[in-house]
Amino acid sequence: MRRFGIGETVVRRDVYRGRVWSEQAMRVVADTDEALVTACCPGAGRRWPSLYARASIDGDRSLRTEAFDAMVTGNWDLTSGVWQETVMLVWKPPVEWFSVNAFYDAAGHRLRNWYVNFEHPIRRTGNGFDSLDLVLDLVIAPDLADWTWKDEDEYAHVRRLGIVSDGEHRALEHARAQVLAMLDHRTGPFSDTEPWPAWRWDGAWRVPELPGRPER
Incomplete structure (x- = not known):
């Protein structure tokens, strides 16, 4: 397994049923057996579902629901954008x-807040x-x-849509318990010794x- 070098640009993709759902350009902070640590900053390149982008611009969460409906049918398209407002370390x-x-x-x-993504x-x-x-x-x-x-x-x-299966739900519930512990x-990362x-x-x-462009 090739390790990524510190400072190297990598692409984090969300992939659903073989199709790219989103892409985010990141820089590598560390790559060890414990964790891959990456970061992005305002202006970093991204691609995400068009309905998600509209929901962010319009402040209309119902468009996010529409995006999930499109996700389950496989009928979505991506739009280009940039990361905004925060520096993120993952x-x-x-x-x-x-x-x-x-x-x-x-x-x-x-540091504005911590955010655990399942x-x-x-x-x-x-x-x-x-x-x-x-x-x-x-949060x-x-x-x-x-x-x-x-x-x-x-x-x-x-x-309800079946995007998250029963098996994935069980894995997520276990992950919830891990994070709370x-x-x-x-x-x-929550250790007092971590920088x-x-x-x-x-x-x-x-x-x-x-x-x-993203693979389709």
Whole structure:
């Protein structure tokens, strides 16, 4: 297995039934047996479903529901855009059904919040890795003092649609327990010895860009 080099640009893709659902250009912070750690910043290249993009622009969450309906039929298209508003650092263990994300302000100087994304384990590709976002998220205060579940209604919808299978649901429930235990015991990125709150985007790195067009 080839390790990615620090500072290398990689592409994180969400893939559903063999089709690309989204792509995000990232920089590699570390690549170890414990986790692949990547980051992106405002302006980083991305591609995502057109309905998701419209929902973000219009502030209309019903368009996200339409996007999931399109997802289950395989009838969606992608639009190009850029990452906005935050610097994001992502800790992704290779076989776990979640990633731990740290969101910093746009300048990358202040940890704004933690964000746990529940998703498939990674599958490495020639220029990055594939996963699949399972919709449910956990938002955690920067000091770890409190947290709240996010998008539970949308998760219930994708369960009804069959986008998340019973087996995937069981894996996600196990991942929930793992993450809450990490929070309780202050392990992984939540450890007091981890330098995440003080991490900064490397000023020598250019904003990562996506290569070409997505595979269909």
